[in-house]
Amino acid sequence: MSLLSVRGLVAGYGVGEVLHGIDLDVADAGTTALLGANGAGKTTALRAITGMVKRRGSVTFDGTDISGISPHAAARLGIAHVPQGRGTFVQLSVQDNLRVGALRRSDRNAVRTDLDRCFELFPILAERSRSHAGTLSGGEQQMLAISRALMTRPRLMLLDEPSLGLAPAITRRLFALLPQLRAEWGIAVLIVEQNAALALAQADQAVVLESGRVVVSGPAAQVAGNDDVRRAYLGT
Ligand SMILES: Nc1ncnc2c1ncn2[C@@H]1O[C@H](COP(=O)(O)OP(=O)(O)OP(=O)(O)O)[C@@H](O)[C@H]1O
Numbered sequence: 001m002s003l004l005s006v007r008g009l010v011a012g013y014g015v016g017e018v019l020h021g022i023d024l025d026v027a028d029a030g031t032t033a034l035l036g037a038n039g040a041g042k043t044t045a046l047r048a049i050t051g052m053v054k055r056r057g058s059v060t061f062d063g064t065d066i067s068g069i070s071p072h073a074a075a076r077l078g079i080a081h082v083p084q085g086r087g088t089f090v091q092l093s094v095q096d097n098l099r100v101g102a103l104r105r106s107d108r109n110a111v112r113t114d115l116d117r118c119f120e121l122f123p124i125l126a127e128r129s130r131s132h133a134g135t136l137s138g139g140e141q142q143m144l145a146i147s148r149a150l151m152t153r154p155r156l157m158l159l160d161e162p163s164l165g166l167a168p169a170i171t172r173r174l175f176a177l178l179p180q181l182r183a184e185w186g187i188a189v190l191i192v193e194q195n196a197a198l199a200l201a202q203a204d205q206a207v208v209l210e211s212g213r214v215v216v217s218g219p220a221a222q223v224a225g226n227d228d229v230r231r232a233y234l235g236t
Pocket residue numbers: 013018036037038039040041042043044045084
């Protein structure tokens with residue numbers, strides 16, 4: 001069953017329309033990759049799902065219609081959005097950034113355990129736990145942004161280009177985490193990624209956007225084998 005189901009999603013800024021009616025699904029504890037060239041509308045799609053931009057169409061989360069929902073309400077329902085370009089609180093320590101993620105939770109013991117799990121996932125965050133987030137490297141800030149999202153205990157994580165500006169080795173490590181998020185945390189992921197090969201290798205479903213329209217979608221392996229996708233995004 002789909003945890004997230006998007007149908008005929010139209011969205012834009014001001015009077016201009018950027019998405020012209022897209023469909024996509026994320027399975028419960030599954031991973032869907034959202035691919036497309038710069039300006040195709042990938043970030044806008046994530047924003048439209050959580051109500052950050054004006055939209056029309058239907059968005060269903062766990063069987064509930066959330067088409068008119070606010071970003072805060074989406075977060076409360078368990079949708080964590082890790083925006084493009086990170087978004088950590090640079091003036092706060094690493095530790096406090098993670099605590100902010102858990103602010104709405106009352107299960108104190110579980111919060112403590114989750115904090116330890118984040119530090120296990122990213123040991124560098126434990127080492128730097130008292131440092132200002134602003135002093136972390138780009139890759140470390142990305143790890144912190146993901147960890148902060150994890151601390152909200154989401155059911156669905158929207159990841160917008162997590163590899164942006166990261167060294168290949170760090171990117172590979174981040175991507176290796178996706179199966180762990182599914183298996184150990186039970187989190188479904190909708191991931192926007194320029195590195196299509198990497199994203200397709202981890203995802204079970206994939207959707208390719210061009211100028212605000214879906215041009216290819218289906219099981220990730222099938223999308224990876226599509227000739228147009230291979231030429232345009234995989235260079236093979
Ligand atoms: N705040 C905004 N106001 C007006 N237009 C915007 C705004 N943000 C994005 N757009 C426009 O919407 C279109 C889609 O942008 P979007 O950021 O969704 O693309 P994207 O697929 O995420 O691209 P990228 O890979 O470069 O991040 C672009 O034409 C962009 O110029």
